[in-house]
Amino acid sequence: MTVQARFRRSWARQAAGFSGRVALIGAAIAMGACGALRMDMILPDGMAAGLKAAGSQLPVGTEEEIAYGGAVAIHIVQRYGGLDRTPELVEYVNLVGEALAIHSARPELSFHFAILNTDEVNALSAPGGYVFITRGTLRACQTESELAGILAHEIAHITARHAIKALQDLKSKEAVADATGWKSSEVFGRLVDGFLDGFLTKGHPEADEREADRVGTGLVARVGWDAGGLRDALRRVAERRAAAPTDRFYGTHPDTIDRMNRIAALLPSYKDRDGLTLELRFRQRVAALTTPK
């Protein structure tokens, strides 16, 4: 090969390399710029939802979510024998719950908190912002951070839309074809009943429970309570299990010890937060619970 030919080849390689590098850099810039944009920021809600729906499941919008939640909440209240309406307790649970809710991943939702009128230990949530804690759970707690931990776990189920995933699957099975198909009372009833069948007997899938533990623990720490609140509350629940093995909590939640260990593994990441347990305030506020009903 002649020198000129070698030079020409060398130049050509340089030119090709340069073009390649420019193309790569250009692509990187373009990706960097586009990466900051999300589909829902550049498309109207309906269009983005439509695109997501294409070829997959019909999405569950907020109005629909709240409607399912209302029906599930009614069923929960019915099943657990109504609400405990002790004013100071209702207010306290709502204060702790709202303090969490405004710092949650879905502060745009209106959350509602209530105490179920049973001494059984359990806590439940329904889509759209309904959170329930039983009087028995409230009595089992000893600090505000423990109460916050339990409520945060339930809030996390809502913010992560765990129940909606199940309802979406049911919608697919029901072959709901259009965006307002769920409003039909027959379809709505079948969807809610189908959801309740699994939810009230088996609870959420274990992976969702773990996610709710993780997100809930983070939320508790974010507001400023002791990040170990949920773990400590689970310890109380575990201690109580021997005395009340028939509580429905144990059927709907995974192994408590395993959950405590998993949460404990998360706690070092919050060690610089030194959150508060607010045990004294808890005792003052739940004094009405000292006399079992």
Next chain:
Amino acid sequence: MKPSPSGEVFWGARLQVDRRRAGLRWLARALAVCAVWCAFDAAPALAKSVYVNTRYAKLRAGKTSADAEVAKLAYGQELTVVGEASGFWQVRTADGKSGWIARLWTADSLPSQSKVAESLGAAARGGSSGVAYTAGARGLAPEAEQYATEKGDYGAAVGAVKEMEKFEIGEAKLEAFLREGKLGEFAEFKAASFRPGSGAAICAEQGRPVCVLRGIR
């Protein structure tokens, strides 16, 4: 034409010069690309925006939660950061108001349009000013009520859920609760004990460390 030996030297020298020039051209182009890139990248740093991520945010006159309220901020509202202090951003709103907001109540990215719309809807249902926190009576969905009616004996439960929805914690009460518990934006700390970069500042209450500066992410 076959080059002579002297031609080889000439071509070799020319090749070296051209390679140096090509290298310089490549360097200049790379610098130009970097300059454009940096200009894109630096723009947000010079005028950083944050977005309100709660319906309860307040613009305050100073960099503590004890300072007076300047304005209520709407969920999703864009704020231009003009300064910072421990746990707080100093910001300016689009309508020219300046003040401080707890970092805890801001996000670096704009909430989705559906979240903002839902927030406005919730505020409207709550019937308040529409710019701040409203726990709220939004009313049970007609589909849910119909479901309960078809189930039969669910009247008491429907009433209980409606009652649950109507229960409101006023903004003042929630703020007092957070303040009393030193939670959220009301976490207190001693500036002197703030450890820069640690993300935490120990405060003292009754002679023992009880809380940390929150909102550092």
